[in-house]
Amino acid sequence: MDRKLTWYILAGMVLGVIVGYAVHLGIPASDPWFEYLSKSFKLLSDIFLNLIKLLVAPLVLSTIVVGIAHMGDSSALGRIGVRAISWFIAASFISIALGLLMVNLFQPGVGAPIPDAAEAAKMVGEVKKLDAWEFTFSIFPKNALEALATNNILQILVFSIFAGVALSAIGERGAVLVRGADALAEMMLQITGYVMRFAPFAVFGAIANVVAKSGLAILSTYLELLVEFYASLVLLWIILLTAGWIFLRQRIWQLIRYIREPLLIAFSTASSEAALPKMFEQLDRFGIPRRISGFMLPLGYSFNLDGSMMYMSFATIFIAQAYGLDLSIATQVLILLTLMVSSKGIAAVPRASLVVITGTLAQFGLPVEGVAIILAIDQFLDMGRTATNVVGNAVATSVITKWEGMLQVPEPAEMELPHAPAHTSHHGARGLELAEDMVTDERGKPV
Template sequence: MNRLFTILIVAAMVLGVAVGWGVHEYASPAGAKAVAGNLSIVTDVFLRLIKMIIAPLVFSTLVAGIAHMENASTIGRVGAKTLGWFISASLVSLTIGLIMVHLIQPGAGMHLVADPVAPGAAVDMTKFNLKEFVSHIFPKSIVEAMANNEILQIVIFSVFFGTAVAAIEDRAPAVVAVVEQVSAIMLKVTSYVMKTAPLAIFAALAATVSTQGIGVLVTYAKFVGGFYVSMLLLWALLIAVLVLIVGPRALKLIALIRSPALLAFSTASSEAAYPGTLEALQQWGVSRRVASFVLPLGYSFNLDGTMMYCTFATLFVAQAYGIHLTIGQQITMLLLLMVTSKGVAGVPRASLVVISATLTYFHLPEAGLLLILAVDNLLDMGRSATNVVGNSVAAAVVAKWEGQIEEPKTEDAVIANNAA
């Protein structure tokens, strides 16, 4: 299915570029604009479907994740050190994305113009002050927050709700079961929505090339290349920190997780690499206790590749439309992404949901999501592999801090230990 979907994505990209080039070359400017307008029907529907799933998806996945963290407090030191590492790694990932997108400027040459009647045509500067920001975080009504897709307000409510569920032992199992069922349903709905992505990609590329010309593809190449350079920089930093904390033995871990990382890259799914990653960590010497705690938590709270991409892509959209965000606004964006990226962990194409919510929050053109949609599948491969590396490094570091690194094991010994 993943291979078929990838083929459809590539076919949609090629066909979209071909149709867009034909329209740009042989139709009048007015005709090309009319064609682009008709194609926008498809993209508008896709954007509405994305916005439709944000609120229930964030609420259900985040509540379920927090409810399952009830043992973190009993573990004590391990939980605190793990979350401390996750927060630090998240800030580093987000900051690298922020710095690199400013250095590379991948969207600077697009000169797109937002719809003047859309609220995203400009950033409302009056909303970015301390009083307005702090007040806006807390919802007056969760129904209103969900109706307006106020992602940060939904996250705040979900944190309170999930914490309360975990604290009420007698009722928690039933409530958690319901939330998990809702989460499973929303994940299935998300998979249905993402199946329409090839159509949206075709329409988005055809519309863009028909009005902007074939030269716009240079910008896409700069965007993809810039992101992969940023990702490799993050990898180098994570590995360097691991070697500094653990020692030269860390390089053996990188060799062991090579296969899980390649699996995540080829399938564009870090979850697909979970069993192999867990086995590699224990084979390297991370105790079963630490590995079985840190790795699942990392899949919910430590998606380094996804977080860096969210910063990179959001500012790429701002650059493409010539919208300037102040330093204060960009710091606010980092903090917002720090929280919201935890809310849809493990969700297929989770970054699109997070980016869509961020564009809405900062009143950036929602159509900017379509700029990155065409190459999202290619970038998702890199993000997934990065998530595997980041979580493996986190498990090894926490194990070192806790003195839970054991002697290296053979593959058979790991299997026997897990069976026991």
């Protein structure tokens, strides 16, 4: 379905350009028909945006509750768990900060021909500037239901953390609620799949509306965004691989060779999970025990999405730039911290980042409709960030294994091994069960 959806989105983009340009050339802006068609195009993207907003609260709530509950009830959160989480937090911070740095350096959204930019900026007004005390106070909800109803992502996060820790503390008595949250997460991901089927129509409407009002100038903005985002990803790859080289030395080059195939799978499908079975197999060959990769990869797929986090910071500031909104350094730092937390627990499925971006834009009073503009080329951006997620998790797993003294001699690349299980839960419960059986000596080597 993902491959078909990709082609449908591309078809919607091409058709949107053709229809929008035909309207731009053939119908004067003063003609009532122009306004009628413009509103019809915009309706398609607006419907999609409302459906995306529908996903934000329950998806963030359920995934974070489940992730914390499963991490907290396992003895696997010993030395390896602490080291893994520490690595993930550091990599997340670097990815988001680098995204903010590069988007401010390149400024791809400045001067973008967004037809409703002036109107949206006028409606937003001055971007709210919170001081540290006001921001801290605004994080804590006085009513959990109100936070969910208003899609206040920071307050939802605080409630989710409390709920996850509490469910972990009460143990078996809270198991039914953990299972319920797990089922809610799966349901919301299924609904996400349904919503994404409407994406081709939303892409068509968004592109047709922009091109009808602004002509083909928007295409040069898209090209600039693509080139500059991929240039930023290359820089992130260099940082990740350099960090890996510090621990692995010359074996980092072997790792790159071993993960080429899962990397290509992730890039072509824009889904990290599609590459997961092959990733297990190749890391086995590289010399990583399955009990380590079985813990690290599922955990990393929820908590270590380096490419997605760079994209979220890049895209959020791009939208602000496109709508002519000047964000202070303090506001951008607050956005960074929000993305740091809100991206955790979001499953590695195509375009899940759009949900986090939507929630973050709403949280800071930025124009949510900007998501519809980015959606037109999100597939191309998604391919690059998904491949980066795979690289980041491969490096993290290898480094932690080496750190623990468990990295083994690699097996020949051509040797056939049994395929890994095709399905692994997004919150890493199976990996935690595998890690619970791990017995090590004082140096971390398996006994």
